[in-house]
Amino acid sequence: MGRGSPIPPMLRRKIEEQYQKGVFQRNIAKSLKLSSSTVHNIIQRFRESGTISVRKGQGRKTILDARDLRALRRHCITYRNATVMEITTWAQEYFQETLSVNTIHRAIRRCRLKLYRSKKKPYLNMIQKRRRFLWAKAHLKWTVAKWKTVLWSDESKFEVLFGKLGRHVIRTKEDKDNPSCYQRSVQKPASLMYEFHTGSVEARVNNDRHRRALDLQGAGGNWATVGRRSRGGRRVRRQREKRKGKSVGLRIGTLNVGTMTGKGRELADMMERRKVDILRVQETRWKGSKARSIGAGFKLFYYGVDSKRNGVGVVLKEEFVRNVLEVKRVSDRVMSLKLEFEGVMLNVVSGYAPQVGCELEEKERF
Structure with a gap:
């Protein structure tokens, strides 16, 4: 038998029977083809405890006992769609123990649960x-x-x-x-609305910098007088810039994401597939006021004060980042971006209104 492997119960009974008949331990070991030390240990245990059963292995105790496993099972059933990493973070705070992802994954399987595709x-x-x-x-x-x-x-x-x-x-x-x-x-859900904004803005342009940004009218022009006629002013022909409205075509959408954790790449792929230029997102549940790239050439400006609720953001193409003039983070429910496209000013507002069950004070503050 290999080291550490228990002797089968049948052999143990034979050792016990021959020992009670007065057979020497060396002869018992030779007849059963076992080592003398193995026969000696079994007979010694029979003398001390009167039984030949295998002693239960001691081993290292598990970090989570039966009570902890019941609490873990309740949490997994309540939050069925949580990742193992999120459950590990919760377990470390709840049990006040240093737990790894592999430990929690094994504990989930001990709870007779498993991770399936929905x-x-x-x-x-x-x-x-x-x-x-x-x-x-x-x-x-x-x-x-x-x-x-x-x-x-x-x-x-x-x-x-x-x-x-x-x-x-x-x-x-x-x-x-x-x-x-x-x-x-959801087929064409209300939370996913694509709005196509194509507007025309007409304004008087007096600044030289903005004049250079607009297209000139061309070869056509008009006559203007330089100086006063009474003072010898001369009549010259000059090219005047025509007041002209600029049209900027953008595809803007809004989406309640539930949480941005683990959804950055999926959101970028959706925007690229649907050809969305700017996407306003709500309920990001990210804490902080930062901007980060989510891949596929898109960047997220977000703001939140709690990682468990609320949070808003605006996702736009990275080529539009240089057009951002101002980022105004009002609260974890409202933020806005001010952009300039070829002289046209655009304010993009992302808002997340309070739910019906929220307090009246929060609704009034919004």
Whole structure:
């Protein structure tokens, strides 16, 4: 037998029987093809305790006991879409222990939980369910010939996260059809609105610097008098810049992200795919007033005072960063960016209004 491997119970019983018959330990070891020390240890244990069962291995005690595992299981079920890193951060604060990600990952498996990919299901509220039911009831008696007259077309679908439901979920194998473990996808949701702003601004330009920025009218011009006629002023032909309005085409959108943690690259890919120039984001849940690159040529200006709630930001292409004149961070619910595009001033405001359940003072302050 290998070192540390327990002797099978059958061999232990044979050793006990031969010992009780008065057979010497050396003869027992030779007949059973075991070492003398192994036979000696088993017989000595039988003398001391009267049993031949294997002593339970001592080993190192686990950091999390049964009570801690129950608390960890409750937290994982409450926050099914949290990452293992986020759960590790919570566990270190809750248990006041130095815990690694691997330790928490093993503890989650000991709780009979596992990290799965969420099932994608469409989000339907009660009004939409009612309308679908009434529509199906109204078309229940349609014939096949009548259905053939219907022109079917593809529907555009935006795969966005609804609420706190993400791509992965912590659950048991039996909870695969639990609605709380679904990833909700919303078709053209209200939280994702793309606004296309193309405006024309007309103003009188007197500054020389702004005059050079505008295009000249061309070869055409008009006559003007330089000086007074009575003082010998001469009549010259000069080129006058025509007052002209500039049009700037931008695609601006707004999105409630729920949290910016782990979503920077996904947000940049969505903006690049949808050709969005500026995106106002709410509920970023990032603390601080900074600007950072999120990849794919996009930069995020954000502001927040709490990493668990609120927070707003504005994402724009990095080529537009040099056009930013002012960043005004009013609060963790309102911030604005002032940009200049070819003489046209643009104020981009990102706002996150208080929810219905918030206090009246917070609503009035907003």
